[in-house]
Amino acid sequence: MTGSRHARGTAAGRLAVALAAVGALTAGIGVWATVAEGDDRCAPDSRLVAPCGAWWGAYLPYDQDGSLTRPVYAFERKIGRKLDLVYTYHDMSGSALDGTLLTDDERELGRDRLLMLAWESTVWKEPHHAGWTETQLGWKDIASGRYDAEIIDPQIRRVKEYGKRVFLSFDQEVDARIKEGAGTPAEYVAAHRHLHDRFRELGADNVVWVWTVSGYLGMADEMKRLYPGDRYVDWIGMDQYNYYRCHGTDTWRDFEASQRPTYDWLRENVSDRKPIMLAEFATAPDPEHPERQRDWYAEIPQVAPTLPGAKAYVHWNRPVPGPGCDLTVDSGPGLDGYRTAGQDPYFKQPLPRR
Numbered sequence: 475m476t477g478s479r480h481a482r483g484t485a486a487g488r489l490a491v492a493l494a495a496v497g498a499l500t501a502g503i504g505v506w507a508t509v510a511e512g513d514d515r516c517a518p519d520s521r522l523v524a525p526c527g528a529w530w531g532a533y534l535p536y537d538q539d540g541s542l543t544r545p546v547y548a549f550e551r552k553i554g555r556k557l558d559l560v561y562t563y564h565d566m567s568g569s570a571l572d573g574t575l576l577t578d579d580e581r582e583l584g585r586d587r588l589l590m591l592a593w594e595s596t597v598w599k600e601p602h603h604a605g606w607t608e609t610q611l612g613w614k615d616i617a618s619g620r621y622d623a624e625i626i627d628p629q630i631r632r633v634k635e636y637g638k639r640v641f642l643s644f645d646q647e648v649d650a651r652i653k654e655g656a657g658t659p660a661e662y663v664a665a666h667r668h669l670h671d672r673f674r675e676l677g678a679d680n681v682v683w684v685w686t687v688s689g690y691l692g693m694a695d696e697m698k699r700l701y702p703g704d705r706y707v708d709w710i711g712m713d714q715y716n717y718y719r720c721h722g723t724d725t726w727r728d729f730e731a732s733q734r735p736t737y738d739w740l741r742e743n744v745s746d747r748k749p750i751m752l753a754e755f756a757t758a759p760d761p762e763h764p765e766r767q768r769d770w771y772a773e774i775p776q777v778a779p780t781l782p783g784a785k786a787y788v789h790w791n792r793p794v795p796g797p798g799c800d801l802t803v804d805s806g807p808g809l810d811g812y813r814t815a816g817q818d819p820y821f822k823q824p825l826p827r828r
Contacts, residue, residue: 484732485691505773516824517597517824517826518823518825518826521545521708521709522588522639522641523749524785524823524824527778527819527820527821527822527823528784528787528820528821529558529559529588529788529809529821530555530558530743530821531558531559531560531561531588531590531786531787531789532559532560532788532789532790533560533563533754533788533789533790533791534549534791534792535602535791535792536602539618540571540581540601540742542560542562542579542583543575543579546560549804552809552813553787553803553809553813553816554813554816555817555822556586556587557587558587558588558823559588559589559590559641559786559788560580560584560587560588560589560590561590561754562589562591562592563591563592563594563646564592565593565594565596565598565603566596566597566621566626567597567625568593568596568624568625568628571594571602571627572598572601572602572603572633573597573625575591575593575628575629575632575633576589580795581636584636584640588825588826589640589641590641590643590684590751590753590788591633591640591641591643592643592646592686593629593642593644593645594608594645594646595611595612595613595616595644595656596608596609596610596611596664597609597611606795610651610654610655612664613656613657613658613661613662614655614657614661614664614665615798616665616668616669617661617665617667617668618668619668621683622672625718626669626672627672630673630678631678633673633678633681634678636680637680638680638824639680639681639682639707640682641681642682642683642684643685643686643711643753644665644666644673644683645662645665645666646684646713647686647688647733648685648686648687649664649687649688649693649696649697649700650688650690650691650693652696659696659699660699662714663699663702665705666685666702666789667702667703670683670702670706682709683706683707683708683709684708684709684710684814685701685702685709686710686712686713686751686753686754687700687711687712688712688714689712689713689714689736689739689740691735694739694743694752697744698700698743698744704745707745707748708748708749709749709751709785710740710744710745710748710750710751711749711750711753712733712736712737712751712752712753713752713753713754713790714732714733714736714755715732715754715756715757715790715801716729716732716758716770717733717799718758718759719797719798720758720794720798720799720801721796726769728769728773729757729770729771729773729774729777730773730780732757733752733755733777733781733784734781737750737769737784741783748783749786750781750783750785751784751785751788752786752788753786753788754788754789754790755787755788755789755790756789756791757801758798758799759798759800759807759808761798764806765807766807767806767808768807768808768810771803771812771814771815772810772814772815773815774787774815775815775820775821778818778820779820787821789803791803791804
């Protein structure tokens with residue numbers, strides 16, 4: 475989770491596979507139909523890869539009353555469309571609040587959206603990770619099966635019972651967790667494989683596995699050693715931002731410049747076959763040139779077809795600690811640009827039925 479880690483094709487081709495908006499947002503739920511409905515050419519495959527474009531998603535925090543549905547519906551009204559994918563985060567406390575995979579709100583949202591569950595091998599010290607502090611359980615102990623009976627197996631059974639396919643990422647931004655004491659790359663690989671195999675052993679075959687790294691290329695060697703292997707990974711996730719003045723940086727990078735270096739590195743050094751998920755992306759604002767934030771997002775539809783392996787775009791819509799670090803698109807130029815990008819046919823693909 476970013477706040478805790480800090481670190482063309484033609485238009486005609488795209489329109490042929492577009493989703494057309496045929497209804498208004500009612501009670502926070504958008505009604506969408508696809509002009510390619512019944513056309514299997516654009517149907518997602520078993521790994522939830524949309525062949526004719528990419529998913530449009532977001533992470534949104536719970537509101538003060540503990541609701542996730544209300545923030546999601548409100549955000550969708552702002553952006554004028556339904557999200558394809560909602561990204562949520564969980565710890566391994568086993569608690570009803572944050573340690574339960576597929577909460578009631580997630581199940582409601584998952585009726586007509588994809589879900590991405592990030593499951594951390596930590597116990598958060600505040601509800602919904604409000605203060606970004608946590609206790610590490612440790613990859614070595616995860617791999618040993620120490621937490622299977624008490625924490626892991628009950629959640630696997632809940633995912634299995636849900637039935638629909640879900641994305642799942644075990645310890646996202648894993649390259650940043652080594653220095654936090656989670657363990658060594660070899661211990662992570664063992665833990666990831668153990669968790670993956672445990673899902674299979676318990677019959678939860680509705681999980682699509684996303685191995686997610688920060689994508690900071692200063693950690694290139696570590697990322698290579700952290701890869702669990704093609705058998706254990708369906709997608710590769712990366713979390714890259716234009717921080718600008720956030721975190722002490724002062725270089726403005728447009729959308730392409732912020733994403734392409736890590737995308738290219740992953741394709742060349744980890745896998746050129748696995749689909750890529752921009753599992754977290756956003757830009758900080760430029761207070762002196764606010765139009766820059768709008769243009770950053772508005773550029774995405776032009777860049778996306780030149781990153782053909784990137785099949786999901788998930789916006790991080792939560793402020794993070796530090797001055798200049800409001801990464802949300804809740805209002806102003808950022809919202810204008812993000813709303814424009816999300817209307818592009820490339821990001822209107824037919825969702826799977828299950």
